[in-house]
Amino acid sequence: MRILIADDHxxxxxxxxxxVESLGYKVEDVCSNGITAFNLISSHQPAVAILDINMPGMDGLEVLEKVYRLKLLTRVILLTMHKEMTIFRKANQWGVAGxxxxxNAQEELQKCIEIVKKGGQYISKNLENDLVIDTHSGSQNYPIERLTFTEKKVLELIAQQKTSKQIADMLFISEKTVEGHRTSIIQKLELPKEKNILLIWATRYFK
Known part of the structure; x- marks a missing residue:
């Protein structure tokens, strides 16, 4: 069974x-960003891809979504430090396998791979207790769930009054990409095209 692993650390x-190799599996590819991970999944079609969520270029959730929409056979396991319920729900929506x-990875990854390769789904046994209910998930804030993981990170940094250049440096992406995320966020949140509207909205949301 061929495996791909992607993590920016x-x-x-x-x-x-x-x-993973100590468990007897063949790791065919390793990479440190989501775009490369997706390209390798598309070309090499490994049985399993183990992805970090927070990666430059394309985050793990975006890779998962593309794999799901294109009906690729690779099964995706997400390894993450994030405990937000909204992130887990989105991963589940896109057919996450693990x-x-x-x-908890050292205790659970072996069992997870075994279940996933048999066609099952493995969710961390500690996840139910660890998942944080999003305190902003009231109906008036529902549009936030439309954002990708990277867009949420951009929005959080905007709330911290970071400039596009600072955000680009922190997320290892270009300023042009940050501006693209800004435009996308405004559209998804259906915000009026007013000066500093993202800063105003983000500051209120993340207060």
Whole structure:
């Protein structure tokens, strides 16, 4: 069984690779950003892809969504530090095969791979207690769930009054990409085209 692993932290990437190989599996590809991960999944079609959620270029959820929409056969396991219910729901919506918190990975990854390769779904046994209910999930804030993980991160940084250049540097993307995210966020949240509208909205939302 061929496996791909993607994580933007080198030590986590190589540590996960070594662990998976110690279980007897063949790790065919490793990479550190979502765009490369998706391209490798498309071309090599590994049986399983183990992805970090927070990656430059394209986040793990976006890769998962593309795999789901294109009906690719690769099954996706997400390794993440994020415990927000909204992120888990979105992953489940896009057919995630495995969802594990990084803090539990050493105990659970082996069992997860075994279940996933048999066609099952594995959700971390600790997840039910660890998932954080989104305190902003009231009906008036529902549009926030339309945003991708990266767009939410951009919005959080806007709330911290970071400039597009600072956001680009922090997320390892270009300023042009940040501006594209800004435009997309405004459209998805159906905000009026007013000066500093994103800063005003984000500051209220993340207060």
């Amino acid at each position: 080198p030590f986590t990437l190589m540590g996960t690779k070594a662990f 969802y594990i918190l990084k803090e």
